[in-house]
Amino acid sequence: MTTTQSPVISSGKKPRLLIVFYALPDVVNGNIVMGFNEREFNSTLSALKSLQEKNVISSYKCVGCATKEVNQTLIMKTDEQQTQQQQSSKCHPIQMPDNLFHDWIHGFCKSIIWPLFHSNPKEVVYDFNLWKRFREANILFADQIQAVYQPGDLIWVHGYQLMLLPQMIRERIPEANIGWFLHVAFPPLEIFRVLPCRSELLAGVLDSNLVGFQTYTASSDFTQACNRLLEGIDHNGKELTTSVGHTCAVGVYAIGIDPLFVKKAVADIKTPIDDLRLRFGADSKVVIARDRLEKSNGIIQKLQAIEHLFEMHPEWQQKLVYIQICEPVTSIGEEELLAAVFELVGKMNGRFGRVGYVPIELKTERIDNETVFSLYRIADAALVTPLKAGMNTDVHEYVMCHGCTGDEAAGVVVISEFAGSARCFCGALIVNPYSKSEVATALNEALTMPEDERMDKHKHNFNYVTSHTCEVWATAFLADLVKSVQSDDAAFVPRLDLEKVIVSYQNAHKRLLLLDYDGTLTPIVRDHMAASLPPSVSSSLKKLSSDPNNKIYVVSGRDGSVLDEWLEGIDVGICCEHGNFIREPKSEDWISTAPESIDVEAWRDSILTLMRYYEERTPGATVEEKYSSLAWHYRNADNEYSTSQAHELMAHLKSISNKYPVDVLWGNKVIEARPSGVTKGGAAKKIFQEMQPDFVLCIGDDKTDEDMFAVLDKSNPIINTIAVKRRPTLAKAYVKEQKEVISLLAKLAAAV
Numbered sequence: 001m002t003t004t005q006s007p008v009i010s011s012g013k014k015p016r017l018l019i020v021f022y023a024l025p026d027v028v029n030g031n032i033v034m035g036f037n038e039r040e041f042n043s044t045l046s047a048l049k050s051l052q053e054k055n056v057i058s059s060y061k062c063v064g065c066a067t068k069e070v071n072q073t074l075i076m077k078t079d080e081q082q083t084q085q086q087q088s089s090k091c092h093p094i095q096m097p098d099n100l101f102h103d104w105i106h107g108f109c110k111s112i113i114w115p116l117f118h119s120n121p122k123e124v125v126y127d128f129n130l131w132k133r134f135r136e137a138n139i140l141f142a143d144q145i146q147a148v149y150q151p152g153d154l155i156w157v158h159g160y161q162l163m164l165l166p167q168m169i170r171e172r173i174p175e176a177n178i179g180w181f182l183h184v185a186f187p188p189l190e191i192f193r194v195l196p197c198r199s200e201l202l203a204g205v206l207d208s209n210l211v212g213f214q215t216y217t218a219s220s221d222f223t224q225a226c227n228r229l230l231e232g233i234d235h236n237g238k239e240l241t242t243s244v245g246h247t248c249a250v251g252v253y254a255i256g257i258d259p260l261f262v263k264k265a266v267a268d269i270k271t272p273i274d275d276l277r278l279r280f281g282a283d284s285k286v287v288i289a290r291d292r293l294e295k296s297n298g299i300i301q302k303l304q305a306i307e308h309l310f311e312m313h314p315e316w317q318q319k320l321v322y323i324q325i326c327e328p329v330t331s332i333g334e335e336e337l338l339a340a341v342f343e344l345v346g347k348m349n350g351r352f353g354r355v356g357y358v359p360i361e362l363k364t365e366r367i368d369n370e371t372v373f374s375l376y377r378i379a380d381a382a383l384v385t386p387l388k389a390g391m392n393t394d395v396h397e398y399v400m401c402h403g404c405t406g407d408e409a410a411g412v413v414v415i416s417e418f419a420g421s422a423r424c425f426c427g428a429l430i431v432n433p434y435s436k437s438e439v440a441t442a443l444n445e446a447l448t449m450p451e452d453e454r455m456d457k458h459k460h461n462f463n464y465v466t467s468h469t470c471e472v473w474a475t476a477f478l479a480d481l482v483k484s485v486q487s488d489d490a491a492f493v494p495r496l497d498l499e500k501v502i503v504s505y506q507n508a509h510k511r512l513l514l515l516d517y518d519g520t521l522t523p524i525v526r527d528h529m530a531a532s533l534p535p536s537v538s539s540s541l542k543k544l545s546s547d548p549n550n551k552i553y554v555v556s557g558r559d560g561s562v563l564d565e566w567l568e569g570i571d572v573g574i575c576c577e578h579g580n581f582i583r584e585p586k587s588e589d590w591i592s593t594a595p596e597s598i599d600v601e602a603w604r605d606s607i608l609t610l611m612r613y614y615e616e617r618t619p620g621a622t623v624e625e626k627y628s629s630l631a632w633h634y635r636n637a638d639n640e641y642s643t644s645q646a647h648e649l650m651a652h653l654k655s656i657s658n659k660y661p662v663d664v665l666w667g668n669k670v671i672e673a674r675p676s677g678v679t680k681g682g683a684a685k686k687i688f689q690e691m692q693p694d695f696v697l698c699i700g701d702d703k704t705d706e707d708m709f710a711v712l713d714k715s716n717p718i719i720n721t722i723a724v725k726r727r728p729t730l731a732k733a734y735v736k737e738q739k740e741v742i743s744l745l746a747k748l749a750a751a752v
Helices: 039-053 068-076 079-088 098-117 128-148 165-172 198-206 216-229 259-267 273-278 299-312 334-352 369-378 394-401 436-448 451-467 470-489 498-507 535-546 560-566 601-616 639-657 680-691 703-711 738-749
Strands: 016-023 059-065 091-094 154-158 177-182 210-213 239-241 247-252 285-292 320-327 360-363 381-384 412-416 429-431 511-515 550-555 573-576 581-583 622-625 630-633 662-667 670-675 695-700 719-724 733-735
Touching: 016 039, 016 098, 016 128, 039 059, 039 470, 059 128, 091 128, 098 128, 128 165, 154 165, 154 470, 165 177, 165 198, 177 470, 198 216, 210 216, 210 470, 216 247, 216 639, 247 470, 259 369, 259 394, 273 369, 285 299, 285 369, 285 436, 299 320, 299 334, 299 436, 320 334, 320 369, 334 360, 369 394, 381 394, 381 436, 394 412, 394 451, 412 436, 412 451, 429 436, 498 695, 498 738, 511 680, 535 550, 535 738, 550 680, 560 573, 573 680, 581 680, 601 622, 601 630, 601 639, 601 670, 639 662, 639 670, 662 703, 680 695, 680 703, 695 703, 695 738, 703 719, 719 738, 733 738
Parallel strands: 016 059, 016 154, 059 091, 154 177, 177 210, 210 247, 285 320, 285 381, 320 360, 381 412, 412 429, 511 550, 511 695, 550 573, 695 719, 719 733
Antiparallel strands: 239 247, 573 581, 622 630, 630 670, 662 670
């Protein structure tokens, strides 16, 4: 995680930050009050305050669902009063009906996503109605963000509760600068893929400019899921590029805490540490664990490990007190889990307890910071052993509490290998939480560790906590967000002004239409030989081509015979094999645009042999032979494996292309080899110069169409170059999806 000066810091104008959580903490007079039960929010808020004070950001506004009290206050105010309050406030509370909030958070999020993301698929019961409610909630957030958005804002979305939000924001605000951060773990592919809505969730996140995770494992699992489950994903290690050219950076950012906040809170504790220890006995040892009441935190497993410790080392009986804090949450199975915890604690206290000695102290209410930090200070060891978790900041707070004032003994941390913090704290003892013997052994080691060794481990942990703060975390994420925005948005263009194009079309008398085929006139299909023209498009093309003022060319990488069959009965010209051959409307003669000196046969056999080799070794891949070019298609193959194969094939093809006049192109799930210098741009330029039109409409959806956009001067008002889907492009404008091309052609056909 980098801490270098970032574009956020160095740029002249400081951006405002919209930070989005699923719910806001308590709000007093429009200002956020610390103490919200989501500790991630507290860390984020501390970082934002510091960044604003240091002028890294100009200001920030928190967007999220309001508490019931705030909702009631908003309902009682007029729209004007609400607007005035929200403009001056650091909060923008969202009013959401109670039943929608319940279905969204306690329904879909807690009963489906939460157990799945913590690798408990058996607990998931998918409900399509809850999925619809999840979408409704995300739509409400998107509408509210659109209402408060100001040009230049950075939008930082937090949590799995809002996985659809980046895409919805992008639809409403195409130029938005969006980051998304996941505070919990992300599941392995084989678990995540059981979700029926898996592709929608991934696509929703990928419309961000940057997505962040607590650990490399979560980042890797997310990337693998995108590669395997989404079409047209290109992954280069640090970025994911979608089929429409949008680039989403992926990074790892381990969250921290605000050490000064903990230090101040500890300093405010009135009771001396020795007095606190007397409560448990001056010679007693104390182990503490603080968890939300959820199965993924392994509370039962912790208690079983403590029980095993008493069995393995009876000398700890009457000398060790284990404090288990179970913070209540509203989730499915909470009551059942709590009953099991009570039963096990009762059994252990009955078995190992004595008069005046209670070995297990259970706290099931929410506890204030002063009490928790007091217990942390006297605890000889902290047991942080979730079955799966992101970054557990309880470790940070425990370590900080043992280094604030200098009068505390060094505490030892026992961490689960499945917790994100396990790789951060090199002074911790790392264990498998499913092995009660391993955990018990580690606890005994922690409790009997020599003081110098305890201090050495503590110093390593303390240095990490004080150097990897929440401010460092937020600064690194925002710096990378700005970098990714600058990289991704450099070549983005505005959405098509449809009415302007129609007016320009109507006023012209010599019109040229250059239309790509796959992904433009027809949607992309898995079987590349099943892309025949839809009837509605065929009808529009017939009407347009019947106008004597129009001249239409379909410009494609397809073979001429295939296009001839699919465009039969439509009076259009055809430019096939990326413009290598042109056939004029109403003509049967093909004209080659390639230089006569180019010898296709010189390279054809070598490349065909190589493509056939990879076709045989990549199930689902096929080779298409054209007159002057070759194509290796892999849309039907396994995404991750075929992409790896494609990288290998490209490396071999480039070595061949250095020896012969051949260009190798990597398109949308296809690698093509064509004669050097032959492009769609060359064909478009030739047609334009010969015709000299007073209106040009050029539409395409992939990299090869950029050659046409490049040769057509978009500063010329008669030229209308259009990219299909928002992406970095040389075109003048874009349409959102291929269906808009169909609509545009239909409206042009009816315009004259």
